[in-house]
Amino acid sequence: MAPEEKKKLELFAVKIREGIVQSTHAAKSGHPGGSLSATEYFAYLYGKEIRVDPKNPKAENRDRFVLSKGHCSPGLYATLANAGFFPVEDLLTLRKLGSYLQGHPNMNLTPGVDMSTGSLGQGISTACGMAKAAKFLGKDINVYTLLGDGELGEGQVWEATMFAAHYKLDNLCIAVDVNGLQIDGKTSDVMNSAPLDKKFSAFGCNVIEIDGNDFDALEKAFETFHATHDKPTAILLHTVKGKGVSFMENQVGWHGKAPNDSELQQALSELESARKKILEVA
Numbered sequence: 001m002a003p004e005e006k007k008k009l010e011l012f013a014v015k016i017r018e019g020i021v022q023s024t025h026a027a028k029s030g031h032p033g034g035s036l037s038a039t040e041y042f043a044y045l046y047g048k049e050i051r052v053d054p055k056n057p058k059a060e061n062r063d064r065f066v067l068s069k070g071h072c073s074p075g076l077y078a079t080l081a082n083a084g085f086f087p088v089e090d091l092l093t094l095r096k097l098g099s100y101l102q103g104h105p106n107m108n109l110t111p112g113v114d115m116s117t118g119s120l121g122q123g124i125s126t127a128c129g130m131a132k133a134a135k136f137l138g139k140d141i142n143v144y145t146l147l148g149d150g151e152l153g154e155g156q157v158w159e160a161t162m163f164a165a166h167y168k169l170d171n172l173c174i175a176v177d178v179n180g181l182q183i184d185g186k187t188s189d190v191m192n193s194a195p196l197d198k199k200f201s202a203f204g205c206n207v208i209e210i211d212g213n214d215f216d217a218l219e220k221a222f223e224t225f226h227a228t229h230d231k232p233t234a235i236l237l238h239t240v241k242g243k244g245v246s247f248m249e250n251q252v253g254w255h256g257k258a259p260n261d262s263e264l265q266q267a268l269s270e271l272e273s274a275r276k277k278i279l280e281v282a
Contacts, residue, residue, distance in 0.1 A: 001219050003281075005048075009215050010278045012082065013043040014271050017244045019078025019091045021267040024258040027095040030103065033254040034148055035075030037179040037212070037239040041146060042079040044218040050144060054084035057111045063141055064130045066115045068123025069148035069177065070104040071256070076113070077101050085112035121154030123147070124174065128160045131172040131232075144173045150182025153191040158203060164232040165204025172232040173225045174205065177212065179241035181252045196236055205234035212237025246270060 016039050024030035046052075051063045067076050074094065081088045086100075093099035100109040104118030114130075117123040127145035134141035151157060164172050176196065184190045193199070200207045206228045210217035212235075225233040241255070242248030245267045259267055 001216050006215055007278055007281065009040075009043050009047045011275065012047045013039050013244075014275045014278070015082045016042055016075065016078045018268060018271050019081060019088065020074045021245065021259055021264055021271075023074050023077065023091040023094040023101075025260075025264040026092040028258050029095055029256075030074050030258055031071045031256045032074060032245075032258070033181070033241045033248060033251070033256075034069060034072040034177060034179065035078075036243045036245060036248060037241045038072060038075050038146060038177045038237070039243065040213045040215060040218060040239075041175060041177070041237055042075050044215060044222070045144060046079050046083045048219075049222050051142070052112070054080075054112065057085060061139060061141060064114045064127070064143045066123045066127040066130070066143070066145040067105055067113075067117050068127070068145050069120065069151055070117030070123060072146075072148070072177075073101070073103065073105050076105060077110070080110070080112040083112075086110075120148070120151040121156035121160075124157055125160040125163075127172060127174075128164050128169065131164065131169040132167055134171055135167070135169065142171050142173065143169075144175065146175045146177060148182065149176055149178045149180065149187050149193065149196070150190065152176065152193040152196070158199075161200065161203040161205060161232070161234075168230045169232045170229050173222070174200075174232060174234045175212075176234065176236050177239055178236050179239045181241045181250070181255065183252075183255045185252055200234040200236070205232050207234050207236065209236045209238065212239040213243055244271065244274065 020035045105113045107113045107116045131143040208221045221235045248254040
């Protein structure tokens, strides 16, 4: 990846992280941990990969994205806002009465949201339906979906994956945020779904395992997705929950807790330091 392009994505990621901590602080609730772990994925997807137009978010032939782990809406909202779908200042209305930015994505309210999600396991099923419909209609449309590793305990995920393989949905890109933590603790303790690579491969996917917080790795993974034919792609994103905010990293308690005033200031200070470091690189 060219240095300037990478710098642009890194700065986009900083903005997304700022939006996550600011919006959850304003709401006094929300899910920052899994939003922060997926930030590089969000930044790459909307900074380079997905074919969408913020000025025409309902364009018929656009690519689709389904946030299957819908509780991580702060990450999606911060991404969409900074990509131009709606004003960044509206992030501070997260979860408030009358806001179009609710705790889980609502396709009827929020520009850029293609599916209402929140019940874990259902998002990937919807993404499969979208990909199958695009194939049926002969449309050049790719469908992307992001799941959490805790979500893989839902049987519906594997039914959907089996469907995708059976119908050779090579326009479907399944990403899993493998940060190792869910609301009740470590995924390995709550419901161990390992080995994920062998499971997705057995269900008929082309499997790619990467550092999900690395832009170069993301670029190569999406290149492989585009080069894969007759089967869906599953990208296993090994990430750090709470990535980018030191006191949130790898802490299960930040799965669904908002920062207080002092924690917000520390997080924003750390993110500003990260921005300055990116800008200093020649």
